[in-house]
Amino acid sequence: MIRFDSVTKRYPDGTLAVDDLSFTAPTGKITVLVGPSGCGKTTSLRMINRLIEPTSGTIWIDDRDASQISATQLRRGIGYVIQHAGLFPHRTIVDNVATVPILLGTPKKQARMAALELMERVGLDPMFANRYPAQLSGGQQQRVGVARALASDPPVMLMDEPFSAVDPVVRAQLHEEFLRLQSDLGKTIIMVTHDIDEAVKLGDQIAVLQVGGHLAQLASPHELLTRPVNDFVADFVGRDRGYRSLSFEKSGSLPTRGEPTVELGSEVSAARALAIDDWILVANSDGKPLGWLCTSLAPAGAVREDMLFRGGTIAASDGTLRQALDATLSSPSGRGVIVTPDGVLIGTVTATEVVERITTNAGDARAEHSSSGSPAGATQ
Numbered sequence: 280m281i282r283f284d285s286v287t288k289r290y291p292d293g294t295l296a297v298d299d300l301s302f303t304a305p306t307g308k309i310t311v312l313v314g315p316s317g318c319g320k321t322t323s324l325r326m327i328n329r330l331i332e333p334t335s336g337t338i339w340i341d342d343r344d345a346s347q348i349s350a351t352q353l354r355r356g357i358g359y360v361i362q363h364a365g366l367f368p369h370r371t372i373v374d375n376v377a378t379v380p381i382l383l384g385t386p387k388k389q390a391r392m393a394a395l396e397l398m399e400r401v402g403l404d405p406m407f408a409n410r411y412p413a414q415l416s417g418g419q420q421q422r423v424g425v426a427r428a429l430a431s432d433p434p435v436m437l438m439d440e441p442f443s444a445v446d447p448v449v450r451a452q453l454h455e456e457f458l459r460l461q462s463d464l465g466k467t468i469i470m471v472t473h474d475i476d477e478a479v480k481l482g483d484q485i486a487v488l489q490v491g492g493h494l495a496q497l498a499s500p501h502e503l504l505t506r507p508v509n510d511f512v513a514d515f516v517g518r519d520r521g522y523r524s525l526s527f528e529k530s531g532s533l534p535t536r537g538e539p540t541v542e543l544g545s546e547v548s549a550a551r552a553l554a555i556d557d558w559i560l561v562a563n564s565d566g567k568p569l570g571w572l573c574t575s576l577a578p579a580g581a582v583r584e585d586m587l588f589r590g591g592t593i594a595a596s597d598g599t600l601r602q603a604l605d606a607t608l609s610s611p612s613g614r615g616v617i618v619t620p621d622g623v624l625i626g627t628v629t630a631t632e633v634v635e636r637i638t639t640n641a642g643d644a645r646a647e648h649s650s651s652g653s654p655a656g657a658t659q
């Protein structure tokens with residue numbers, strides 16, 4: 280756990296970069312600091328590993344006051360990843376990754392073996408081991424930066440815009456790999472970004488900072504998108520936050536309507552009698568949907584598999600509202616199919632119903648916002 284307790288940083292020229300900042304970054308979780316340029320994100324991050332000393336206040340690393348730990352000892356337990364990876368240009372990739380363990384006394388051979396394993400973990404082919412940083416793409420260099428920070432197996436990782444120097448496609452890949460790695464390693468991570476989408480995708484919790492180093496809101500991604508505490512946060516997270524918030528809300532929270540089904544082999548005439556707007560859902564005997572039948576196009580006789588429209592996606596009740604919306608939009612009947620996690624039909628929803636849910640969420644957020652004058656929850 281890392282805890283900021285009323286931390287302030289005033290630079291010698293008088294700039295107040297961080298103002299009375301208090302928040303807790305829980306152990307094993309990703310806390311993201313976001314906010315506009317100059318709001319004090321990097322200053323906050325660098326105070327944790329004492330590259331910058333606070334003017335007042337205390338930063339606690341578990342139950343230890345960081346200012347009472349020697350900077351060298353402190354940094355051994357804290358990996359640090361920066362934009363453009365900050366690799367040593369004249370060292371090979373494997374030696375870049377092995378730098379810290381070798382400095383800490385691990386025999387070179389052993390450190391290099393461990394570095395090769397780490398390279399694989401972050402998705403880098405070991406064939407790059409003997410290349411130099413300039414011979415790697417931006418995305419590959421970022422991976423080396425992450426591998427290097429992980430090399431001494433620190434419990435804490437600080438990451439300053441670690442994915443910002445690469446194009447959006449590579450960035451999305453790095454995000455996925457990073458989340459997979461974190462689910463294995465469970466590090467305590469504090470990451471800085473100016474990109475709210477990145478924060479929402481990666482953060483277990485997000486701290487939104489305002490220029491002057493004020494904490495505007497500390498919340499989970501879902502809460503931030505649905506309940507911004509003030510206009511600054513609402514503007515920062517953006518107008519399309521309703522759509523983004525769909526990625527967090529379970530589709531199980533949607534009211535579904537019972538949907539009639541028939542099985543393969545049923546008579547098309549019987550299916551036609553049950554169809555709504557010409558479409559009937561065909562399911563197997565376990566109640567698992569197989570596809571849609573258009574009864575006005577189907578020839579008389581038995582319902583066969585080759586008559587089914589299978590294009591529409593199906594959303595599981597433990598999936599997200601976004602997946603439910605995709606299911607409604609891709610369904611030939613316009614009705615999105617919601618199933619249990621085992622694939623058994625629960626019922627259907629329409630796109631309008633999903634959109635109504637978004638509007639209600641946004642309305643709730645506005646009501647709550649106007650009734651709360653102060654940024655409740657801004658600190659903890």
Ligand SMILES: Nc1ncnc2c1ncn2[C@@H]1O[C@H](COP(=O)(O)OP(=O)(O)OP(=O)(O)O)[C@@H](O)[C@H]1O
Nearest residue numbers: 290292294296315316317318319320321322323473
């Ligand atoms: N060494 C310094 N001396 C004086 N002012 C500084 C110094 N370093 C940073 N600042 C100022 O402190 C404020 C916070 O800077 P910081 O780099 O922490 O912001 P940031 O949120 O990380 O910005 P960005 O997203 O642009 O990197 C800014 O106004 C910056 O100009």
